[in-house]
Amino acid sequence: MRSIIRLVTLTMITILTSCSATHRINQETVTPLTHDTYPAKNPQSVSLYNDDNKPNAAYRVIGIATVSKYNLLGKKRPNDTLDFMIKNLAASIGGDGVIEISQTDQDIKAKVIAYQKLLI
Numbered sequence: 001m002r003s004i005i006r007l008v009t010l011t012m013i014t015i016l017t018s019c020s021a022t023h024r025i026n027q028e029t030v031t032p033l034t035h036d037t038y039p040a041k042n043p044q045s046v047s048l049y050n051d052d053n054k055p056n057a058a059y060r061v062i063g064i065a066t067v068s069k070y071n072l073l074g075k076k077r078p079n080d081t082l083d084f085m086i087k088n089l090a091a092s093i094g095g096d097g098v099i100e101i102s103q104t105d106q107d108i109k110a111k112v113i114a115y116q117k118l119l120i
Contacts, residue, residue, distance in 0.1 A: 027068040030089040030112065034062050038094020038114050046087040047097035048110075055097060055113065063112040065089040065098060070106070082108055 049055055067085045071077055077085075086108060090098050095112035102109050 028085055028089060030063050030065045030093055032063045032093055041091040041094055043087040043091040046090045046095055048083060049097055049099045058116040058118055059113040060116050061111045062095060062114045063093050065112050066107055066109045068107050086110055
């Protein structure tokens with residue numbers, strides 16, 4: 001029984017290792033760029049901005065979010081799933097939106113922003 005479990009484990013490691021050589025599998029990271037902390041937000045309230053749609057309020061870049069385009073099995077994720085994942089990462093560190101979204105064959109990277117309150 002142990003030998004079967006060991007064989008299955010080695011097989012899975014081999015499969016995952018061979019997949020990771022071609023794709024960044026199931027990686028999602030968010031790297032804070034500030035020591036300030038922000039309360040987590042609702043991912044549904046996080047906005048995705050592009051060149052045509054920019055934030056109208058003052059903001060501060062608080063982190064970098066990265067999401068792999070491929071899931072654990074090496075299958076390409078749909079764009080809706082990628083948007084959902086990047087919003088979740090941004091919300092987890094208190095982001096209100098993501099800007100400067102860039103893509104490679106392997107992943108999507110974006111700057112996480114938090115709106116700043118201006119005192120007049």
